[in-house]
Amino acid sequence: MEEIVTGKQMKELDAYTIETMGVPSLVLMERAGLQVFESMKKEGLPLSKVLVLCGSGNNGADGVVIARLLFLAGYQVHVCILGNPEHFTKEMKTQIEIGRNYGISFVKTFCVHEYTTIVDALLGVGLSREVSGLYRETIEKLQDFSGKIAAVDIPSGIDADTGAVWGCAVRADLTVTFAYKKAGLCLYPGAAYAGKLLTADVGIYHKDKRSPELFACTDRELKKLTRKPDGNKGSFGKVFLAAGSREIFGAAYLSGQAALRSGAGMLKLCTPKENRGLFTCFPEAMLALYEDAADMENLVRENLCWADVAGIGPGLGTSPQAERLLETLLKYADKPLVIDADGLNLLKGKEKLLKSCKAPVILTPHLGEFARMTGISVKEWKKNPLTITKETAKKLGVLLVCKDARTIISRGTEETCINLCGNDGMATAGSGDVLTGLILGLLAQGLSPWEAACTGVYLHGKAGDLAAEKKGRAAMLAGDILEAAGEILKEL
Numbered sequence: 001m002e003e004i005v006t007g008k009q010m011k012e013l014d015a016y017t018i019e020t021m022g023v024p025s026l027v028l029m030e031r032a033g034l035q036v037f038e039s040m041k042k043e044g045l046p047l048s049k050v051l052v053l054c055g056s057g058n059n060g061a062d063g064v065v066i067a068r069l070l071f072l073a074g075y076q077v078h079v080c081i082l083g084n085p086e087h088f089t090k091e092m093k094t095q096i097e098i099g100r101n102y103g104i105s106f107v108k109t110f111c112v113h114e115y116t117t118i119v120d121a122l123l124g125v126g127l128s129r130e131v132s133g134l135y136r137e138t139i140e141k142l143q144d145f146s147g148k149i150a151a152v153d154i155p156s157g158i159d160a161d162t163g164a165v166w167g168c169a170v171r172a173d174l175t176v177t178f179a180y181k182k183a184g185l186c187l188y189p190g191a192a193y194a195g196k197l198l199t200a201d202v203g204i205y206h207k208d209k210r211s212p213e214l215f216a217c218t219d220r221e222l223k224k225l226t227r228k229p230d231g232n233k234g235s236f237g238k239v240f241l242a243a244g245s246r247e248i249f250g251a252a253y254l255s256g257q258a259a260l261r262s263g264a265g266m267l268k269l270c271t272p273k274e275n276r277g278l279f280t281c282f283p284e285a286m287l288a289l290y291e292d293a294a295d296m297e298n299l300v301r302e303n304l305c306w307a308d309v310a311g312i313g314p315g316l317g318t319s320p321q322a323e324r325l326l327e328t329l330l331k332y333a334d335k336p337l338v339i340d341a342d343g344l345n346l347l348k349g350k351e352k353l354l355k356s357c358k359a360p361v362i363l364t365p366h367l368g369e370f371a372r373m374t375g376i377s378v379k380e381w382k383k384n385p386l387t388i389t390k391e392t393a394k395k396l397g398v399l400l401v402c403k404d405a406r407t408i409i410s411r412g413t414e415e416t417c418i419n420l421c422g423n424d425g426m427a428t429a430g431s432g433d434v435l436t437g438l439i440l441g442l443l444a445q446g447l448s449p450w451e452a453a454c455t456g457v458y459l460h461g462k463a464g465d466l467a468a469e470k471k472g473r474a475a476m477l478a479g480d481i482l483e484a485a486g487e488i489l490k491e492l
Ligand SMILES: NC(=O)C1=CN([C@@H]2O[C@H](COP(=O)(O)OP(=O)(O)OC[C@H]3O[C@@H](n4cnc5c(N)ncnc54)[C@H](O)[C@@H]3O)[C@@H](O)[C@H]2O)[C@@H](O)CC1
Pocket: 014, 015, 025, 026, 028, 029, 032, 055, 056, 057, 058, 059, 060, 062, 087, 089, 122, 123, 124, 125, 126, 127, 128, 129, 130, 131, 132, 135, 152, 153, 154, 166, 178, 202
């Protein structure tokens, strides 16, 4: 996994490295500047004439280092420092002095059109208020700039914790962030302002490695999924999935296929009797067909004994029968239960039943479903996704997967997972059904609910990226994501 930090945590890590480990602040800064300089070259930014915009804090001081390195490498570079000299940090004063000794050019005013690249070192993780005055005017001037912009640590104006824009912000082509990705670079709109995001090692170190509060999955988590040479279909897990209705069949198909494609040994689909004929195209699935409510309840109870995990929702509809099915599962499930789609729409008013459920419950709402379920609007969630997801998970006593461009996963504890892969092509019918199936498949193979949810979302995102590569973001279908998930597991 990859750790992600807030601005406050980053400052604590900086301070620890400097004060406890004894690495001088100027050494870290030199490494930071060098990393940005090298990245700008490697990424092919046009460096024939560069303007470095610096604020009064240490982000600005990084900027002066970058200017010096560019100057020494023979590039034409100007530095423009904003902010009150009385507020310059100690490091900033030192960097200006060094820069002067080297003879780099400091300018008071500038015309953006003169430059091919602008380095944004105005504000870093120290941003603490609305951007106004000269800072705002300067950032607004960059809107007319047609060259490339490289942001130091974080685009100025972006909140390091939430990704929100403090009035206005720099739209960068490249952001080189130090040591760890900041949460605000991972969440929208900050993620969009960052452009290409690179994380650079500058020597930040903490002796007591604690488990991260915020993290993103990587291939390492997926690689933990292994087959057992002596396993059988029973040992790879049995999935019981209540899905599909008289009107909708495809959702059940996609979800069930995804469970098997991610490696589950057996799948039993619980669906209305009328659907029997439709499933001839899915011979791998066993069927638990019900006709009426009494029928359905017995069937569910029987199959819960058979299954290792259960899921409900894809294509279920919101009929009284579907509602009864959900209530039955909540009442009797004692193994992990995944609730998605219409299962979520039917949850309103069933908080008590949810709380008393003996099984660990995973809810996978997209933001519309989340809003219907909780009464918290999409707009409100987007303002503070990490905290709201965590608090809601805690309140409901569930593991919550809030699906968005950056899906957030929380089980109400201090630990939160944010997914960094995937693309807008995944906003297509059936994509969520595939995710539900993948999570079920991973649960069936013995992953804990937390591991299955985080890894499942990551696998889904990676599969979406592969599908987009093959079919294009507009044309890709949920079935392509499903197929790509299998290919990714094969590669690993
Ligand atoms: N030695 C260190 O501590 C290191 C620091 N690093 C850099 O230092 C940055 C953090 O430095 P600082 O803590 O000095 O913070 P910043 O440089 O991000 O900004 C702080 C300054 O900006 C002012 N400010 C905040 N919001 C403002 C606004 N809206 N408009 C105008 N001024 C505003 C603050 O009052 C303060 O003077 C990191 O982002 C990183 O770039 C890196 O060089 C790594 C090492």
